[in-house]
Amino acid sequence: MSSSTSSSSDRGEWRVLAVVLAVLLATEVGVRGVESRLSLDLEHIDRIPTIARTTDEGDGLRLLFIGNSLTRRGIDRTVLRDGLGDPPLTVGEIFPDDTQVTEWDWLVRRYLVREGLSADVVIIPFAEDHLADSPDLHPRRLGRHFTDLVDVPRVFETDALDFGNRVDYLLARTSAAFAESERVRLRLLDLLVPKYRETAQELNRAVARAAAPEGAGSATAAAPSYTHLSSLLETLTGAGELPVFVAMPVSHPYAIDPNAAEAIRDSGGVLLDMRDTPGLPDERYVDGFHLDPEGARILSRALAARLLDVSRFRERLAQAERSGTAPAARVTPQRPPISASSRSTLARTS
Numbered sequence: 001m002s003s004s005t006s007s008s009s010d011r012g013e014w015r016v017l018a019v020v021l022a023v024l025l026a027t028e029v030g031v032r033g034v035e036s037r038l039s040l041d042l043e044h045i046d047r048i049p050t051i052a053r054t055t056d057e058g059d060g061l062r063l064l065f066i067g068n069s070l071t072r073r074g075i076d077r078t079v080l081r082d083g084l085g086d087p088p089l090t091v092g093e094i095f096p097d098d099t100q101v102t103e104w105d106w107l108v109r110r111y112l113v114r115e116g117l118s119a120d121v122v123i124i125p126f127a128e129d130h131l132a133d134s135p136d137l138h139p140r141r142l143g144r145h146f147t148d149l150v151d152v153p154r155v156f157e158t159d160a161l162d163f164g165n166r167v168d169y170l171l172a173r174t175s176a177a178f179a180e181s182e183r184v185r186l187r188l189l190d191l192l193v194p195k196y197r198e199t200a201q202e203l204n205r206a207v208a209r210a211a212a213p214e215g216a217g218s219a220t221a222a223a224p225s226y227t228h229l230s231s232l233l234e235t236l237t238g239a240g241e242l243p244v245f246v247a248m249p250v251s252h253p254y255a256i257d258p259n260a261a262e263a264i265r266d267s268g269g270v271l272l273d274m275r276d277t278p279g280l281p282d283e284r285y286v287d288g289f290h291l292d293p294e295g296a297r298i299l300s301r302a303l304a305a306r307l308l309d310v311s312r313f314r315e316r317l318a319q320a321e322r323s324g325t326a327p328a329a330r331v332t333p334q335r336p337p338i339s340a341s342s343r344s345t346l347a348r349t350s
Contacts, residue, residue: 041097045145048111051092056117058090061320064119066104070248071095071125073290076300083304087321092119096145100130102137102159105228106146108235114148118239120316124232125246127289131260132224139165140182143172158227226263233267242312243269246303249277251285270310277302 055064065071072095081089094111096103104124112118139160147155152170160166236243245264247256256273264271277299282288284295291299307313 045096048094048096048107049115051094052111052115052117055090055092055119056112058092060088060090061121061317062119063089063091063121063123065091065093065095065123065125066108067093067095067125068099068130069095069097069290070127072097073286074125074248074296074299075303076293076296079297079300080304083301084308084317087317089320098138100126100134101132101226101228101232102134103142103146105232105235106142106151108232109151110146110148113235113239119241120320121242121244121313122236123244123246125248127248127250128254129224129257131226131229131245132257133227133229137165139169140172143169147173149173224257224259226260229260229263230267233263233269237268242316243267244307244310244313245269245271247271247273247275249275249280249291249299251282251288270312272303272306272310274299274303274306 052064055062065075071093075093077091077093081087081091094107096107137159142155142159152173155169156166160169233243243264254275256271256275261271279298279302280291280295284292284298286292308317
């Protein structure tokens with residue numbers, strides 16, 4: 001009697017386990033099937049390989065923007081091209097939402113370096129602390145979208161430092177359902193609560209700004225580090241690409257860390273300070289952070305003028321105009337360490 005009962009119980013447990021596994025498998029297959037349609041951001045991330053290759057194979061001067069929603073909503077490519085004099089030009093834009101230098105460094109390695117792709121000028125718009133190593137790691141997004149299996153040791157060394165982040169990172173590499181669970185939640189909230197995401201982001205930024213003075217005055221507050229900025233700069237300059245960092249305007253003031261500016265200067269990059277671009281009153285910002293379409297046009301005209309003030313940009317542009325092709329050779333670039341002789345002067349605006 002007891003043996004029969006035990007056997008029946010075991011069969012019941014196996015049936016429950018089989019049902020759970022079937023549900024998990026069905027969920028995984030379903031999420032993978034619609035992953036790129038869960039959000040415009042995921043659709044864009046899915047297109048990054050195509051954007052990188054199209055830019056690499058483009059005619060004229062090859063410009064590649066790498067940033068986040070500040071780039072997506074702040075740069076008007078048509079106005080920029082006109083402001084540069086409508087030269088032979090290929091412009092690519094990579095702008096996954098809510099990213100900063102940690103993700104930019106990894107995605108350049110994954111989608112450009114390993115594929116042997118490059119641009120002539122890489123423009124990186126940023127604001128606030130976007131160039132600092134982030135203490136708030138997004139391990140699921142990093143594992144799912146911006147790194148490869150060969151990156152795991154370095155991710156564990158530089159970014160995923162605790163057990164929880166490492167588990168999240170590895171699970172996200174394996175499971176789309178796990179990696180995108182937060183996006184599914186946000187999608188549902190967007191449907192149920194009007195303007196949920198915009199309101200939540202603005203509230204988070206307001207809380208962060210309110211807390212900043214207290215944190216800045218704390219004797220124990222850790223100074224920001226720039227490991228990924230230095231890595232990104234080394235990768236770009238080592239490939240012969242000109243990195244141009246653009247401090248973007250937002251509706252409130254923010255400082256540029258001198259250590260970040262020094263890292264850009266010492267590696268041969270260019271820093272353009274566009275924080276006080278004229279013609280951008282508060283009403284040009286839709287949420288205090290992102291520009292409206294007219295604001296994007298104003299900024300893009302100003303950015304084109306500032307780029308033309310940079311001698312190294314003008315040289316590359318002139319060569320493209322003379323030849324009608326990209327200045328850089330189409331051979332896959334080698335990426336040696338930065339030498340002291342390759343460093344040049346930082347370009348600023350007042």
